[in-house]
Amino acid sequence: MTASPKEPGRRLAAVPDLDPAPNPHATQAEVEAALKDTKLAQVLYHDWEAETYDDKWHISYDERCIDYARGRFDAVAGEQPLPYERALELGCGTGFFLLNLMQGGVAKTGSVTDLSPGMVKVALRNAESLALPVDGRVADAETIPYEDNTFDLVVGHAVLHHIPDVEQALREVLRVLKPGGRFVFAGEPTTIGDFYARWLGRITWETTTRITRLSAFADWRRPQAELDESSRAAALEAVVDLHTFDPTDLEKIATAAGAVEVHAHTEEFSAALLGWPLRTIEYAVPAEKLGWNWARFGLTSWKTLTWVDEKVLRHVVPRGFFYNALITGVKPS
Ligand SMILES: C[S@@+](CC[C@H](N)C(=O)[O-])C[C@H]1O[C@@H](n2cnc3c(N)ncnc32)[C@H](O)[C@@H]1O
Numbered sequence: 567m568t569a570s571p572k573e574p575g576r577r578l579a580a581v582p583d584l585d586p587a588p589n590p591h592a593t594q595a596e597v598e599a600a601l602k603d604t605k606l607a608q609v610l611y612h613d614w615e616a617e618t619y620d621d622k623w624h625i626s627y628d629e630r631c632i633d634y635a636r637g638r639f640d641a642v643a644g645e646q647p648l649p650y651e652r653a654l655e656l657g658c659g660t661g662f663f664l665l666n667l668m669q670g671g672v673a674k675t676g677s678v679t680d681l682s683p684g685m686v687k688v689a690l691r692n693a694e695s696l697a698l699p700v701d702g703r704v705a706d707a708e709t710i711p712y713e714d715n716t717f718d719l720v721v722g723h724a725v726l727h728h729i730p731d732v733e734q735a736l737r738e739v740l741r742v743l744k745p746g747g748r749f750v751f752a753g754e755p756t757t758i759g760d761f762y763a764r765w766l767g768r769i770t771w772e773t774t775t776r777i778t779r780l781s782a783f784a785d786w787r788r789p790q791a792e793l794d795e796s797s798r799a800a801a802l803e804a805v806v807d808l809h810t811f812d813p814t815d816l817e818k819i820a821t822a823a824g825a826v827e828v829h830a831h832t833e834e835f836s837a838a839l840l841g842w843p844l845r846t847i848e849y850a851v852p853a854e855k856l857g858w859n860w861a862r863f864g865l866t867s868w869k870t871l872t873w874v875d876e877k878v879l880r881h882v883v884p885r886g887f888f889y890n891a892l893i894t895g896v897k898p899s
Contacts, residue, residue, distance in 0.1 A: 585704040588613045588684030592802075600802055605706070607805040608681050608728055614795075616660065616684030620692075622849065624861070625662045627669065627696055635666035638723070638752040642831040642892035646748070649674050650719040654742065656707040656735070657681070657725025661689035661700070663752070664721055668698050673719055677712070679705035707735040712742045719743075724753035726816075726893075727809045736823035736895075743897040749825070752892040756832060757810040759889030763842045770846040778851060786851050811891050825895030835879050837871035838889035 592600070592610040600607035615622065625631060653673035655664035658680045668676055678689040678700055686702045693700035705711050707722075707729050720739045729735045739749050755763070778787040788796075813830035820828045834841070844864050848856060875888070 585686070586683050588616060588682070588687055590614055590617065590684055597802060601805055604730060604805055604808065605681065607802045609683070611802040611806050612659070612680070612682035613684035616682060616688045619660050619685070619688070620662075621853065623662075625660060627665055627692060630865070631662065632666045632670045635663050635723075636670035636672065638663075638892060639667060639670075639672055639721075639750055641833065642752065642829065642894045643748060643750050648672055650748075651675070652717050653677070653719040653721060654710075654712065654717045655679065656705075656710070656720065656722040656739070657728060658689045658702070659685050659724075661692045663723035665689070665693055665696060665698060665700070667721060668700070669696065674699070676700045677717075678702040679707075679710070681706055708738060710738045710742050714741050715744045716742050717744065718747050720747070720749040722749075722751045726751050726754050727811070728806055730808060732809065733819050733823050736820055736825065740824050740897045745897055745899040747897050748894060749896075750892070750894045752890065754816070754891040754893070755807075755810045756886055756889060756891050757812055758887050759834075759838060760810040763838060763889060766839070766842040767846045770843040771850055774847055774850040786855055788850070788852055813885055813891050813893075816891055816893050820893055820895045824898070826898050828893070828895040830885075831892045832885045832888035832890060833875065833892070834872065834889040835875045835883055835887055837868050837875055840867055840871055 589596075589610065590613050592614060596606075596610055600610050612619075619625065649671055650673040653664060653667070653676045655661070655676065655678050658664060658678035661678050664673070664676045664678055667673060676693075676698065678686060678693065679702060680686050680689065681704065683704050686704050690700065690702045693702075703711065707725065708731055720743055726732050726735070736749070743749065775787075775793075777783055813832050817828050817830045841864075844867075848860075848864075880888075
């Protein structure tokens with residue numbers, strides 16, 4: 567699939583004056599306060615990550631990520647009459663999901679929202695450089711600051727697992743959707759997937775950082791100051807990752823929130839078993855050390871294993887074992 571022609575840009579809304587400013591360098595005292603306050607932790611952790619987030623997760627706004635975003639949408643929502651007129655993204659981060667969906671022809675105009683001011687700032691900057699008609703504001707998914715019946719589509723990627731009360735957030739999603747409007751959330755960790763991903767990540771991080779401590783690999787070691795700042799902010803990771811999901815339970819939560827036509831889908835099993843160690847290595851060493859061959863290897867192996875997952879393993883492995891959960895539903899008309 568190719569990118570649809572971009573919408574002509576219109577004047578983009580800056581982060582409103584009332585929105586707090588990004589705080590990318592949390593102090594030790596702030597980190598300690600955040601250990602007891604999950605929403606403060608979300609803001610500090612994601613403000614800290616915002617400016618480097620696209621690099622860290624290899625996020626781009628070209629065909630590779632457009633295909634990925636559109637593929638996730640189609641996998642769970644199926645064939646839909648496109649484009650939606652007005653879409654909202656919750657927990658937009660740098661805008662990865664909505665901006666790429668818009669480029670892929672899923673929605674005409676968009677609003678990006680996130681609890682982290684730093685993320686909203688980067689998402690709006692990305693939208694502006696793509697000339698997409700997008701506005702944005704700092705917003706908590708549990709209390710969405712938009713009128714009832716405003717949007718035709720609400721999307722999110724890797725956000726539900728950060729929200730304390732997921733059912734409340736989905737009630738808010740249904741409130742701001744127009745009757746018959748749809749939501750699509752993707753990139754949520756399943757409970758079993760999260761278990762093996764964490765163990766693989768931990769073992770890979772330990773092994774890689776031990777090897778790079780050896781003098782022969784000294785130039786493969788990230789500067790100590792960077793590693794220290796990573797560990798300080800990464801201490802918050804345990805506080806910001808609140809949930810993992812069983813796909814059937816996720817369907818029950820969406821139905822309890824009032825959605826109809828609810829359907830969960832899962833994907834990535836062997837792809838996740840390889841993907842998590844690869845991503846951890848990328849994070850543990852300086853970016854320039856790995857180069858294009860590594861990136862090509864990562865993409866080719868991910869595509870191959872995704873094919874194996876879809877064509878073979880999906881028929882024999884229970885859906886809860888796959889790493890990624892996606893969910894869709896509709897606001898009753
Ligand atoms: C893992 S990041 C995903 C970002 C982006 N959607 C992506 O896939 O690249 C999760 C995002 O959710 C945001 N977030 C966490 N809790 C939130 C909440 N209660 N309301 C809105 N956004 C939230 C975080 O600030 C962060 O930007």
